[in-house]
Structure formats: C-alpha cells, structure tokens
Amino acid sequence: MESARKVGIVGYGHIGKYLVDCILDHPNLELAFVWNRTPSVMQGKVEEGYILTDLAEFVHIEVDLIVEVAHPSISMQYGPLFLQHADYMMGSPTALADRKLETTLRKLSAEYSHAVYIPSGAFWGGEDIRKMADMGTLLGLNISMTKHPSSFKLLSPLMEKNENVVQRTVLYEGPVRELCRLAPNNVNTMAAGAVAAHNLGFDGVQGSIISDPNLPDWHVVEVQVTGPTNPKTDQTFTVKTVRQNPSQAGSVTGSATFKSFFSSILGATGKDSGFHLC
Structure with a gap:
C-alpha cells in the first residue's frame, strides 16, 4: 500500500484552513505541519502537534510537499530552503515576477530534484x-x-x-x-x-x-x-x-478557487524537477 504524502501548509487564512481540513480528511494525505504569521489564529482549530511557530523549523519535519498560501514574500524568504527538502507548491506565483527568484528556484529545483508546482487556480486551459x-x-x-x-x-x-x-x-x-x-x-x-x-x-x-x-x-x-x-x-x-x-x-479569492487549490495539491506529485502547472 502506497504511503500517504506528507503535506506542510504555510498560511492559515481562508484557503489555508480549507486545505488543512481537506488534508486531514483525505486517506492518501497526511498533514506534516501548519504555519501562520499569527500563530494564535490556529489555536483551538489545529492540534498543537502540527503547529510551527518558527517556519525555519520545518527542516526537522518529514515532508513531501510544502504548500504556500500566505504571501509572495514567503517564496522570496523561504522558497530556496523549501526546495532543498521537498517539492514546493507556490500559491502566490506572482513572486516569480522577480527574475532573480525565478532563476534561483529553477536552479535549486534541478540541483535537489524537487519540483515547483504552480496551481492553475482560475487559469483555464x-x-x-x-x-x-x-x-x-x-x-x-x-x-x-x-x-x-x-x-x-x-x-x-x-x-x-x-x-x-x-x-x-x-x-x-x-x-x-x-x-x-x-x-x-x-x-x-x-x-x-x-x-x-x-x-x-x-x-x-x-x-x-x-x-x-x-x-x-x-x-x-x-x-x-x-x-x-x-x-x-x-x-x-x-x-x-x-x-x-x-x-x-x-x-x-473566488469560491470555486478553494476546490481548485485542493485539486492542485492532489495533482502536485510525480513530476521531475522544473516548473509544472497543477
């Protein structure tokens, strides 16, 4: 039997909360961690064992896919580190408009054989x-x-x-x-x-x-x-x-995008290094 993929969620706004609930209910996914800029938002909603107060501490947790649904600045600050340890799904791909960041992520993706996934969201075709x-x-x-x-x-x-x-x-x-x-x-x-x-x-x-x-x-x-x-x-x-x-x-964010994001998580697997829509 295939083991469940371990997914870390960065950001606990409306979409982050929705994704955490979906992951906890899915038989083939396992929640690795949840981080939010304001940890108190998660109290009483997320079990303490999943909560990270320092995002850099994710390096000590086994994780297959890290999903950012917080802000483009997360990719600027942590994207290179994420790719050294796991596949990375960028919920805020506007960060890639920064040429230096795009070049860095492509290089590290190839170096560490981890994929960068871009959720299609409202982008059709x-x-x-x-x-x-x-x-x-x-x-x-x-x-x-x-x-x-x-x-x-x-x-x-x-x-x-x-x-x-x-x-x-x-x-x-x-x-x-x-x-x-x-x-x-x-x-x-x-x-x-x-x-x-x-x-x-x-x-x-x-x-x-x-x-x-x-x-x-x-x-x-x-x-x-x-x-x-x-x-x-x-x-x-x-x-x-x-x-x-x-x-x-x-x-x-439109309401249909919530389900689209979770569908993207399910599709964010099995790809080689590089950038991939999911």
Whole structure:
C-alpha cells in the first residue's frame, strides 16, 4: 500500500484552513505541519502537534510537499530552503515576477530534484497553452480580470486609482511582470499564465485588471490566446475563454478557487524537477 504524502501548509487564512481540513480528511494525505504569521489564529482549530511557530523549523519535519498560501514574500524568504527538502507548491506565483527568484528556484529545483508546482487556480486551459509554448506556436496571451473594487488589494498608484472608482474602470493594462508587483495578491492567475506561456514569459504575457462596482457577486477572468496565421487563408488561430467565478464583494479569492487549490495539491506529485502547472 502506497504511503500517504506528507503535506506542510504555510498560511492559515481562508484557503489555508480549507486545505488543512481537506488534508486531514483525505486517506492518501497526511498533514506534516501548519504555519501562520499569527500563530494564535490556529489555536483551538489545529492540534498543537502540527503547529510551527518558527517556519525555519520545518527542516526537522518529514515532508513531501510544502504548500504556500500566505504571501509572495514567503517564496522570496523561504522558497530556496523549501526546495532543498521537498517539492514546493507556490500559491502566490506572482513572486516569480522577480527574475532573480525565478532563476534561483529553477536552479535549486534541478540541483535537489524537487519540483515547483504552480496551481492553475482560475487559469483555464493552462496545459494547452503550455503545449503551444513548447512548440513555439503561442504568439500571444492576454488575461483580464474583473472584480468589485473591494476585492482588489493593490499597491500605489493602483490603490489610489481603485479607491476613486465609480464605474467600470481599467486600472492597468500591460505586461504581467509589472502588474504582479502592483497587485501581488490578485493576479496569481496571470502569473500562472506567464509560467505556462514560457516562450512569452512575464514580459510577453499581457494582463489587465478592471474594477467594476456593478459586479459584487463574481470574479470574471478572460483568457485570449493567439497562434499562427495561415498564409493561405489569412486566418489567425485564436481561442477565448471567459470564467465567471462566484464570489462575495470584498473577497480576494473566488469560491470555486478553494476546490481548485485542493485539486492542485492532489495533482502536485510525480513530476521531475522544473516548473509544472497543477
């Protein structure tokens, strides 16, 4: 009988709590540890034996997969150390917009034979886009995200622009790399797209975020893919998908994303070193 995979969770917000409960209920998974910046949040909800107060102490715990669902800064600070001991699933892949971090994680992944997993989340069609990137036929990828103003957590100058929104407003349109810096909590979907579209990367993939006060119950993600043009017919390969994710106003993460994250944990296994969507 195959032994249960040991999973450590970094972050105990809404998604982290959901994942911990799912892992404890799953027959093929075992909770290795849980860490949160504020440990008191976990008291009475997580057994003491699972709680880490110092994240660096994970090195003394047997773990197969470490899952970050806290903040991009976790990957900056601990990502290299995680990969020396286990596979790593980045719930905040906007951290990869930092070129130095991406290069470091790719190097350590190969050196220690541990995979880096990127959850697809609200990103639809990621594997097809990756295949096009592998073949060099992916020529363009545009991802837009529309949310209620209260569902955005932004840095200046987008924060101030969003605070003054009274009607549907495009807050940003341009390369995903800069958008990841300005909206690190909101555009993980776009970061996943940039990883899948590796021939375009964070500079070539285009992203836009739209603030709409008349959209209180949904997060809308549109993905548009462009491929080659047939020289005989002058027709261009295009695919456009629209995902409407139920959500409450003020919520950064849509409700459907919770189940998607846990599905990604189940799929985060069996891969060689390198970056993989799951």
